[in-house]
Amino acid sequence: MKIGIDAISFDIPKLQLPIKDLAIARNIEPVKLEKGLGLLRMAMPDVHQDAITFAANAITKLVQQENLLPTDINRIYVGTESGMDASKPIASYLLAILENFFGENTMTHCDAVDLTFACIGGVDALQNCIDFVRLHPNQKAIVVCTDIAKYDLNSTGEYTQGAGAMAMLVAKDPKIISFNSKIATSAKGVFDFFKPHRIVKKEALGITNNKAWQGVLETEIEIFKEQPVFDGQYSNDCYVERTVEAYNRFKELTEIKATLYENWKAIIMHLPYSFQARRMFPEIYISDHPELSKEISKSDEDYFAKVKAFSKSDTYKAFIAERFAPAEKASSLIGNMYTGSIFMGLLSTLCYYAKTETDLTNTKLGFLAYGSGAKSKVFEGTVETGWKEAVAKTELFEVLEATTPINIDLYHGLHKKEISTSIVTPSKEWVLDSIEETEVNKLGARYYKYID
Numbered sequence: 001m002k003i004g005i006d007a008i009s010f011d012i013p014k015l016q017l018p019i020k021d022l023a024i025a026r027n028i029e030p031v032k033l034e035k036g037l038g039l040l041r042m043a044m045p046d047v048h049q050d051a052i053t054f055a056a057n058a059i060t061k062l063v064q065q066e067n068l069l070p071t072d073i074n075r076i077y078v079g080t081e082s083g084m085d086a087s088k089p090i091a092s093y094l095l096a097i098l099e100n101f102f103g104e105n106t107m108t109h110c111d112a113v114d115l116t117f118a119c120i121g122g123v124d125a126l127q128n129c130i131d132f133v134r135l136h137p138n139q140k141a142i143v144v145c146t147d148i149a150k151y152d153l154n155s156t157g158e159y160t161q162g163a164g165a166m167a168m169l170v171a172k173d174p175k176i177i178s179f180n181s182k183i184a185t186s187a188k189g190v191f192d193f194f195k196p197h198r199i200v201k202k203e204a205l206g207i208t209n210n211k212a213w214q215g216v217l218e219t220e221i222e223i224f225k226e227q228p229v230f231d232g233q234y235s236n237d238c239y240v241e242r243t244v245e246a247y248n249r250f251k252e253l254t255e256i257k258a259t260l261y262e263n264w265k266a267i268i269m270h271l272p273y274s275f276q277a278r279r280m281f282p283e284i285y286i287s288d289h290p291e292l293s294k295e296i297s298k299s300d301e302d303y304f305a306k307v308k309a310f311s312k313s314d315t316y317k318a319f320i321a322e323r324f325a326p327a328e329k330a331s332s333l334i335g336n337m338y339t340g341s342i343f344m345g346l347l348s349t350l351c352y353y354a355k356t357e358t359d360l361t362n363t364k365l366g367f368l369a370y371g372s373g374a375k376s377k378v379f380e381g382t383v384e385t386g387w388k389e390a391v392a393k394t395e396l397f398e399v400l401e402a403t404t405p406i407n408i409d410l411y412h413g414l415h416k417k418e419i420s421t422s423i424v425t426p427s428k429e430w431v432l433d434s435i436e437e438t439e440v441n442k443l444g445a446r447y448y449k450y451i452d
């Protein structure tokens with residue numbers, strides 16, 4: 001029995017900052033970001049948007065697009081690292097969103113939960129849902145990946161920001177792609193990128209005399225910042241270490257002695273920015289070619305210089321154009337979606353081949369997922385017969401072209417949350433309506449509404 005992704009949808013911000021404008025404002029050569037990292041635009045959430053609205057819009061589009069009934073949805077598993085609450089998962093908000101759509105008490109049968117492991121939480125959710133459908137072939141599950149990738153102003157992460165959500169229907173006999181049960185994992189507890197909770201004094205936040213916080217009795221408050229603590233170059237080292245190990249384990253698992261990736265029409269990796277995969281893959285490429293590994297050996301003193309030189313070779317450039325470029329297209333126009341990035345890479349690849357009239361049916365795609373902290377999972381999928389019609393429904397490249405550019409001042413205002421009116425008037429989408437003010441804490445329940 002085949003199991004996999006039967007339908008897919010996404011939601012991204014309507015606003016974007018041209019990366020050139022950010023580069024100029026930060027005194028960085030635009031060509032470094034455009035040609036070095038592959039960045040062109042950075043998706044920017046509007047005032048009324050958060051990780052829940054992106055998830056709500058992606059799942060609503062999926063339900064409408066596939067004419068799903070409540071009984072078609074037995075699980076909603078969310079991969080996210082942008083949870084709004086340490087107790088109530090985003091999945092719980094989505095149950096309410098779907099009840100609003102289908103009617104009261106229509107979703108009480110549905111299991112729902114969030115999974116968090118930085119950017120790989122969505123792959124963990126997918127793996128769980130595939131196993132669920134394997135056990136219950138007549139049931140379906142929805143995987144949602146939603147995040148806002150926000151970094152501190154002036155940090156090296158700033159130009160890799162982005163946001164958005166993916167929603168995928170997991171079912172038997174899938175139209176888009178099927179997966180077998182072989183998954184290789186490599187995991188190690190490290191601090192390359194994380195979002196610690198902090199205990200801070202009220203005075204330190206400057207809110208002692210702020211009316212809205214009068215009811216907060218404690219002098220110390222636990223907060224967490226949306227922006228991570230991270231070490232960029234170290235996070236790249238962790239990315240390479242984990243993906244190389246998981247890739248080699250996948251080779252052992254599948255007992256493939258030759259070059260594994262040659263079985264894959266495209267390689268879909270986690271893309272925190274467009275060129276991450278092409279920059280991180282050379283070590284795998286070299287280790288997978290015995291003749292190259294003899295020339296470029298890990299024991300060489302100048303190993304990294306040799307790897308870098310190889311990454312600029314014509315052989316490697318041709319390999320990039322064939323296996324990575326289709327997935328990079330959407331990433332360069334959105335930026336990092338954290339958990340959604342790998343699945344946006346999949347959608348970008350499929351939409352690119354649909355546009356170029358290439359038939360991918362029965363071809364294999366390789367997946368190298370990564371989440372900081374750190375974990376990699378490697379697996380492969382087979383493209384199914386209905387893929388072209390299924391991905392055409394998303395109108396990915398048309399949606400990407402219809403975004404609204406903002407200027408650097410507006411970007412600063414949105415980043416610092418100094419703007420209170422939406423830049424683009426919401427239409428046919430879920431928006432954040434209000435945040436309840438409770439007696440003891442300003443931050444109470446969050447309420448959402450659909451704007452028709």
Ligand SMILES: CC(=O)SCCNC(=O)CCNC(=O)[C@H](O)C(C)(C)COP(=O)(O)OP(=O)(O)OC[C@H]1O[C@@H](n2cnc3c(N)ncnc32)[C@H](O)[C@@H]1OP(=O)(O)O
Nearest residue numbers: 029031032035036037156157160232233235236239272279
């Ligand atoms: C969150 C995760 O997924 S963990 C894995 C990734 N980590 C992150 O995303 C954390 C947040 N991001 C960051 O910290 C940073 O943006 C990083 C680490 C991704 C990039 O760091 P930077 O110091 O800005 O860039 P770095 O020096 O590594 O690379 C710049 C690239 O531009 C190239 N470049 C620089 N100037 C130019 C130029 N004028 N013309 C063309 N290319 C240029 C460089 O050669 C280099 O590419 P190469 O290594 O392929 O040759």
